[in-house]
Amino acid sequence: MEHAHATVPTVVHAVSYLRFIVLFPLLGVLFNIFLGQRLGRKAVNYIAPGVVLLSFLFSFVAFLRLPEDGALVDTVWPWITSGSFHVDFALRVDPLSALMILVVTGVGFLIHVYSTGYMAHDEDVARYFAYLNLFTAAMLLLVLGENLLILFVGWEGVGLCSYLLIGFWYTDDEKASAGKKAFIVNRIGDAGFLLGLFLLFWSLGEKGVWTLSFSEIQAHASALSVETVTAICLLLFVGATGKSAQIPLYVWLPDAMAGPTPVSALIHAATMVTAGIYMIARLHFLYSMSTTALAVVAVVGASTALFAATIALVQTDIKKVLAYSTVSQLGYMFLGLGVGAYTAGVFHLMTHAFFKALLFLGAGSVIHGMSDEQDIRNMGGLKSKMPTTYGTFLVACLAIAGFPGLSGFFSKDLILEEAFVSEHGSWLLWLVGTVGAGMTAFYMFRLLFVTFWGETRASHEVASHIHESPVSMTCPLVVLAVLSLVGGYFTLLHFLSPVFGEPHEAPLPFLVKYLPTLVGMSGIGLAYQMYVRDPDMAERLGQQFSGLHQLLANKYYVDEMYDAVIVRPVAAASNWLWQVWDTLVIDGSVNGTAHWVEANGLLLRLWQTGNVQNYALSFLVGATVILGYYLW
Amino acid sequence: MVPISYHLILSAILFTIGVMGVLLRRNTIIIFMAVELMLNAVNLSFVAFARQLGSMDGQLIVFFVMAVAAAEAAVGLAIILSVFRNRETVNADELNLMRW
Numbered sequence: 001m002e003h004a005h006a007t008v009p010t011v012v013h014a015v016s017y018l019r020f021i022v023l024f025p026l027l028g029v030l031f032n033i034f035l036g037q038r039l040g041r042k043a044v045n046y047i048a049p050g051v052v053l054l055s056f057l058f059s060f061v062a063f064l065r066l067p068e069d070g071a072l073v074d075t076v077w078p079w080i081t082s083g084s085f086h087v088d089f090a091l092r093v094d095p096l097s098a099l100m101i102l103v104v105t106g107v108g109f110l111i112h113v114y115s116t117g118y119m120a121h122d123e124d125v126a127r128y129f130a131y132l133n134l135f136t137a138a139m140l141l142l143v144l145g146e147n148l149l150i151l152f153v154g155w156e157g158v159g160l161c162s163y164l165l166i167g168f169w170y171t172d173d174e175k176a177s178a179g180k181k182a183f184i185v186n187r188i189g190d191a192g193f194l195l196g197l198f199l200l201f202w203s204l205g206e207k208g209v210w211t212l213s214f215s216e217i218q219a220h221a222s223a224l225s226v227e228t229v230t231a232i233c234l235l236l237f238v239g240a241t242g243k244s245a246q247i248p249l250y251v252w253l254p255d256a257m258a259g260p261t262p263v264s265a266l267i268h269a270a271t272m273v274t275a276g277i278y279m280i281a282r283l284h285f286l287y288s289m290s291t292t293a294l295a296v297v298a299v300v301g302a303s304t305a306l307f308a309a310t311i312a313l314v315q316t317d318i319k320k321v322l323a324y325s326t327v328s329q330l331g332y333m334f335l336g337l338g339v340g341a342y343t344a345g346v347f348h349l350m351t352h353a354f355f356k357a358l359l360f361l362g363a364g365s366v367i368h369g370m371s372d373e374q375d376i377r378n379m380g381g382l383k384s385k386m387p388t389t390y391g392t393f394l395v396a397c398l399a400i401a402g403f404p405g406l407s408g409f410f411s412k413d414l415i416l417e418e419a420f421v422s423e424h425g426s427w428l429l430w431l432v433g434t435v436g437a438g439m440t441a442f443y444m445f446r447l448l449f450v451t452f453w454g455e456t457r458a459s460h461e462v463a464s465h466i467h468e469s470p471v472s473m474t475c476p477l478v479v480l481a482v483l484s485l486v487g488g489y490f491t492l493l494h495f496l497s498p499v500f501g502e503p504h505e506a507p508l509p510f511l512v513k514y515l516p517t518l519v520g521m522s523g524i525g526l527a528y529q530m531y532v533r534d535p536d537m538a539e540r541l542g543q544q545f546s547g548l549h550q551l552l553a554n555k556y557y558v559d560e561m562y563d564a565v566i567v568r569p570v571a572a573a574s575n576w577l578w579q580v581w582d583t584l585v586i587d588g589s590v591n592g593t594a595h596w597v598e599a600n601g602l603l604l605r606l607w608q609t610g611n612v613q614n615y616a617l618s619f620l621v622g623a624t625v626i627l628g629y630y631l632w
Numbered sequence: 633m634v635p636i637s638y639h640l641i642l643s644a645i646l647f648t649i650g651v652m653g654v655l656l657r658r659n660t661i662i663i664f665m666a667v668e669l670m671l672n673a674v675n676l677s678f679v680a681f682a683r684q685l686g687s688m689d690g691q692l693i694v695f696f697v698m699a700v701a702a703a704e705a706a707v708g709l710a711i712i713l714s715v716f717r718n719r720e721t722v723n724a725d726e727l728n729l730m731r732w
Binding site: 609610611612613616617620 | 651654655656658663724725727728729
C-alpha cells in the first residue's frame with residue numbers, strides 16, 4: 001500500500017466549542033489547586049475525572065460533526081500580529097487530531113478514574129490530580145493546535161507535567177532526580193525541535209510566506225528546497241526522539257517509572273510519548289518530501305524497536321519491562337512513519353494506547369495488591385487471587401504480542417507489511433521488526449507467566465495481604481481490555497485518508513504476511529517452555545550466556561556511557577565555569593570595580609575633615625573667586 | 633558731612649574682622665559673635681548708602697536684618713547651649729560628630 005499525494009482538507013467549518021475541550025481540564029486544575037485541599041478527597045475524586053469526561057464528550061461531538069474531507073477550526077483570539085505575519089490562537093480538528101483527542105480524553109478519563117482508587121491512600125491527592133488535569137490540558141492543546149506555536153506550547157506543557165508527575169513523590173531523592181532526568185533529556189530534544197521550527201519559519205519567510213499554520217505550511221511547502229526540508233525534518237525529529245523516547249534520547253523513559261503507576265500509563269505509554277509520532281504525522285507532507293529524513297526516522301525507529309526489546313527480555317522490575325516495551329513499540333510507530341505509512345504508525349499509536357495503558361494499569365493493580373512490590377521474582381501465583389487483573393493483563397499481552405484478531409495484530413502487521421513493500425522500506429527493516437515482534441511476544445509472556453502463574457514467591461506477610469483491586473481500578477481495566485480486543489477493527493485507513501491520502505493496495509509475499517504472526521506465536525511458546533514447563537531453563541541459559549545476560553540486564557551500559565561521555569564532562573566543564581570563569585573572572589571584575597570605587601572614595605573623603613571652619617574657608621574662597629570674576 | 637567712603641571702609645574692616653573671627657577662632661560663641669559682626673558690617677553699608685541716596689530702602693532692609701539676626705541669635709545660642717550640655721565643650725574642633 002502506498003499513499004497518494006495527500007490533499008489539503010479544503011472544507012473548513014468555523015466552530016466555537018473546541019476551546020471547551022481544553023478549557024475543562026484547565027478548570028479542573030484551578031479547582032484542584034485552590035479548592036481541592038479544602039473540599040477533600042471525595043470532591044476531588046469526582047471533579048478531576050469529571051472534567052476529563054466532559055472533554056471527552058465534547059471531543060466526541062467534534063468527531064461526529066467532522067465534515068467529510070474537511071476540518072473544524074475554532075479561532076479563539078488573534079495571538080501575535082506583526083506586519084504580514086500573524087498567529088491565531090486557533091484549535092483545529094481534522095481526522096488525525098479527532099483521533100488523538102478521543103484517545104487522550106478517553107484513555108485519560110479511564111486513568112483518572114483508576115487513579116482515584118490507586119491514590120486512595122496518598123495524602124496529596126489534590127496536587128496529583130491538578131498535575132494530571134494540567135497534563136491532559138497540555139496534551140489536548142498539543143494535538144488541537146492549528147499552528148506549530150500552539151503545538152509547541154502543548155509540547156512544553158506535557159514536558160513540564162511529566163517532570164512534575166515523575167517526581168511526584170519528591171521526598172525520595174531517586175524519584176526527584178528521575179524527574180529531573182526526564183526534563184533535561186527532553187530539553188535536549190526540544191532544543192532541536194526549536195531549531196527546526198526556526199529554520200522552517202525563516203526558510204518559508206524567505207519565500208515570502210510568514211506563517212506557522214499547518215495548512216499554510218502544507219500549501220507552500222513545495223517552495224522549499226529538498227535540502228532545507230531534510231534539515232528541518234531532522235531537527236524536528238531530534239525533538240521527537242526526546243519526547244517519544246527513541247535512540248539516543250530514550251534513557252529518560254525507563255527512569256520515569258519512578259512516578260505513580262497511573263502516571264506511567266497515561267504519560268509514558270498512552271499519550272505524551274506519542275507527541276513525537278503525532279508531530280511527524282502532522283507534518284507528514286514535509287517528511288514525504290525528504291527521502292533522507294524518512295530513512296533516518298525508519299532506521300532509528302527500527303533499531304529502537306529491536307534494541308529496547310532486547311533489554312526488556314531480562315528486566316526483573318515489572319514496570320521496567322513495560323517501560324522498555326513502550327520504547328520498543330514507539331520504535332515500531334516511527335518505523336511505520338519512516339516508511340511513509342503514516343496511517344499505520346498512527347493506527348499503532350491508537351492500539352498501543354489501549355493495550356499499553358491496560359498493561360501499566362494492570363501492573364499498578366499488581367503493585368497495589370502486593371503492597372508496593374515491583375520485582376517479579378517476588379511475585380507468582382497471582383492468577384487466582386487477582387482474577388480480573390489477570391484476565392485483562394492476558395488480553396493486553398495477547399494484543400501486544402500480535403495474537404490474530406486482537407488490536408496489536410492489525411496495527412503491527414500493517415507496519416511490518418508497509419516496511420517491506422513501501423518504496424521507502426526494505427526487507428532489512430521488515431526483518432528487524434519481525435525479530436523485535438518475536439521478542440515482544442516473549443518478554444510479555446515471560447512477564448505474565450512469572451507474575452501470575454506458578455507458586456507465589458512473596459513473603460508470607462505480603463502474600464496474606466494480596467487482594468483484588470477496588471472497582472474503581474478494575475472497571476478501567478475491563479474497558480481497556482475490551483478496547484484492546486476490538487481496537488483493531490476501528491479501521492483508520494479510510495478515516496485518516498483526508499489527511500494522509502488514500503492508501504494503495506500492494507501484493508504481498510505469503511511469507512511476509514504471515515511470518516511476523518508466526519514469530520510472535522513462537523515467542524509465546526518459548527516463554528511458556530522457559531518459564532512454565534521448565535522454570536530452571538531461564539536460570540541455566542542465563543548462566544551459560546552470563547556475559548550477554550549481564551550486558552542486557554545492565555541495559556547495554558548506556559546510562560553509564562552517557563554518564564561518562566556527557567554528564568561528567570558537562571559537570572566538570574560547569575564546575576570549571578563556576579570556579580574559574582564565574583568566581584574568578586565575573587565576580588572578580590564586579591568586585592574589582594567595587595574595590596576601585598572604594599579606594600577612590602577613601603582618597604576623596606580626606607577632604608571631609610568634619611571641621612566646620614575648613615568648610616567655611618572653602619566657602620569664602622569660592623565666594624571671593626566668584627566675586628573677583630564679576631568685578632574684574 | 634563725612635564722605636561715604638569712610639563708612640564703607642569701616643564696614644569692610646568690620647566684615648573682615650568677622651570673617652577672620654569665623655575662620656580662626658575655635659570657640660563657637662566667638663564664631664557666633666563674629667557672624668553677628670559681619671551682619672552688622674553689612675548693616676552699616678546699607679545705612680550709609682541709604683543716606684547717600686536719600687532712599688528708605690536700605691534702612692528698611694537693615695530692620696529686616698536686625699530682626700532675622702535676633703531670631704538667629706536666639707536659635708543659635710540655644711543650639712550652642714544644648715551642645716555644651718551634651719558635650720561639655722563649645723570648641724569647634726571637637727564638634728566633629730558628622731565626620732566619617
